[in-house]
Amino acid sequence: MKYKKIFVVSPPFYSHFNPLLVLAKSFQEQGAQVTVGCSIEFKEQILKENFAFYEIDISSNKNTGTSEDTVQPDTERMRLEEFFESTKKGAVETLITQSRHRKADMLYNPQELIDKIKAIDDSMDVDLYVVDILSYSVTLSLYFLGVPFVTFCPPHPNTIPRDGRYFNVPKSWPEAITVDEEDLKKLKQVSTQTQQEFTEVFNNIISENKSIKKISNAFSLVSEIAVIYNYFDFNNIEKSEENPKELFIGNSFQAVALDEEWMEKIATKEKKIMISLGTFLSNRKDVLEKLILSARESHPDALLIVSAGSHSEELQKYSSPNTIIEGFIPQVALMQYVDTVLFHGGCNTLTEAMYHGKEMVILPFSSDQFNIAYDIEKHNLGRVLDPNNFSQLELAKALAELEETSKDNLRYWRNVSRDRGADYAVKKILEIE
Structure with a gap:
């Protein structure tokens, strides 16, 4: 086996931690010795999965469940509020806000992290x-220290800008999202500025190590061994043999059984519709409310299952025998039992829905969600609003x-997802036949 001791560094974001943990488990099952490094809030879950835990903070921003309920420093909470407000103004305003926040929330103490990772490398x-x-x-830090690493990309592959592309600017937009040319120009300017600032910080640090090259774009800096995409190879770009490998795994979640209490709740022959805006965007109570009322109007007999985050109590006025509203729903376990998913276009929900071949309506707000929505629309796998x-x-x-969407396409990508998963990438990297 090529690599025996693996160290997985996870950000303290629930939506990234979970798929990374599945990947870590796959390395472990193939015989590697795995340590997971993350902030203390995730220690219990890491130990429960029988990994060695190493405490390391790599972000001041955290999301350990629903974002509003996570204890945040005041500056982070202010940025979150600014982000939620920007989502009400539309796609471009949201992406501009996110781009401006990047330096504050994702370039965390680089000099200190180099020292921490060097200490890990020296001792382990x-x-x-x-x-x-x-x-x-x-x-x-890993690039500076010249140690071998692989890059895991849980969001859309365009999160890593290829030559000539802008960071945090969708390559293509779904039809439902109209973008003014002037606004797009402004977004590209902000993106370029953020990219330059990040790259300058990187290169100032890199220049202290004369044995490594400066870089042209910090957001494009990835492993020379492999990039693992928690996504589908819609554009036929996979490279699975020569390095750097580009590996598409289709899903990175762990199957969970639905408990009896929930089985009783969903026991109906009627259509079942799940409404889920993810851990961050469940903050948009106005959209959740509109989705509940609109879906109820068009499908009065359907069973609605709503993940309402911290707004669960306020939305209870809409609950009924065929409208379940909970702060948290066991989404992974529920997915196989629902017919249709109304969601924000987050990669985790997408891959879960695709794995089970579900009907999808996507309502993209931010980040990579516009790219994901475009892909689903282009391949006639769902609808976008x-x-x-x-x-x-x-x-x-x-x-x-949704009746007109391509069942053949959905079946094809569902089968790809089921054939792959984390094991597919791990075996390629460890060179296990």
Whole structure:
């Protein structure tokens, strides 16, 4: 086996931690000795999965469940509020806000992290590190120290800008999201500035080590061994033999059985619709409310299952025998039992829905969600709506049109997802036939 001791560095974000943990488990099952480094809030879960735990903070921003409930420093909470407000103004305003926040929340103490990772490397004799694409300071540290690592990309592959592309600017937009040319120009300017600032910080540090090259774009700095995408190879770009490998795994979640209490709750022959906006965007109570009322109007007999985050109590007025509203739902376990998923276009929910071949309506707000929504629309795998401007009639139309989506395409990608998963990438990297 090529690498025996693996150190997985996870950001303290629930939506990135979980897929990374599945990847770590796959390394462990193939015979590697795995340590998971993360902040203290995740220690219990890491130990429960029988990994060695190493405490390391790599971000001042944390999301350990729903973002509003996570204890945050005041500056982080202010940035979160600013982000939520920007989502109400539309796609470009949201992406500009996110781009401006990047330096503050994702370039965390690079000099200190270099020292911490050097200490890990000196004491633990690590053969290979696994780093999340959004952990920019960790990637910089590993590159600076010249140690072998692989890059894990849980969001859309375009999160890593290829030549001539802009960081945090969608390559293509779904039809429902209209973008003004002037606004797009402004977004590209902000993106360019953020990219330059990040790259300058990287190169100032890199220049202290004369044996490594300066870089042209900090956001494109990835492993020379392999990049693992928790996504689908829609554009046929996979490279699985020569390095750097580009490996598409289709899913990185662990199957969970649904408990009896929930089985009783969902026992109906009627259509089942899940509404989930993810750990961050469940903050948008107005959109959740509109989705509940609109779906109820067009499908009065359907069973609605709503993940409402911290707004669960306020939305209880809409609960009924066929409307379940909970702060947290066992989404992974529930997915196989629902018919349709209305969601924000987050990669985890997408891969879970695709694995089970579910009907999808995507309402993208931010980040990579526009790229994901575009892919689903382009391949006729679902429908896309503007979360800020959809009407009840538009949702009804989108739900009706799901009958016209390509069942052959969905079946094909569902089968790809089931054939792959984390084991596919891990075997390629460890060179296990």
